[in-house]
Amino acid sequence: MSSGVTAANDVITMYEEMKLRRKFAYIVYKIDGASIVPADSLTTEDAEKLGSEATYEKFVSQFPAGEGRYGVYDFEFETPDGVRNKLVFFLWAPDTAAIKSKMIYASSKQAIRQRLEGIHTEIQCTDASELAYESAFEKIAGKGAKPLLKAPKA
Numbered sequence: 001m002s003s004g005v006t007a008a009n010d011v012i013t014m015y016e017e018m019k020l021r022r023k024f025a026y027i028v029y030k031i032d033g034a035s036i037v038p039a040d041s042l043t044t045e046d047a048e049k050l051g052s053e054a055t056y057e058k059f060v061s062q063f064p065a066g067e068g069r070y071g072v073y074d075f076e077f078e079t080p081d082g083v084r085n086k087l088v089f090f091l092w093a094p095d096t097a098a099i100k101s102k103m104i105y106a107s108s109k110q111a112i113r114q115r116l117e118g119i120h121t122e123i124q125c126t127d128a129s130e131l132a133y134e135s136a137f138e139k140i141a142g143k144g145a146k147p148l149l150k151a152p153k154a
Helices: 009-021 046-048 051-058 099-113 135-141
Strands: 025-031 037-045 069-079 082-092 119-127
Touching: 009 025, 009 037, 009 069, 025 046, 025 051, 025 099, 037 046, 037 051, 037 099, 046 099, 051 069, 069 099, 069 135, 082 099, 082 135, 119 135
Parallel strands: 082 119
Antiparallel strands: 025 037, 025 069, 069 082
16 A cells, blocks of 8 residues: 655665665654655764664654654674674554554555665564564574673763
């Protein structure tokens, strides 16, 4: 099912910069009228200053309780074979959002997902527990992996 919503060009441009140049630690998108547009982002440089845990907390804080969002997060974790990075797509359609908002985000997801090549995992969240780092990490990393949560630099 298609909603007629399309992804704006800067959605793809920012994502490519994230994927190829590792310019962003995350990007959050919202639907504005008939377009999906960037709503927030954090550069890799700023993420390094915050630390991994604070970066993920900042990412999650961009998902409002009463409205849908999309997001791409660059997950970094350690496996027995070394450090890995995976790009993860999030669909946030909270139970507390209006039915219309949930429907438009669900029916417009393909408009953005099909343009974001290289996504490792997709996670659909309807409440805060599904956005929790531990919950997301389980779905992404698999057995034997350890999160690389770093304390913020002083």
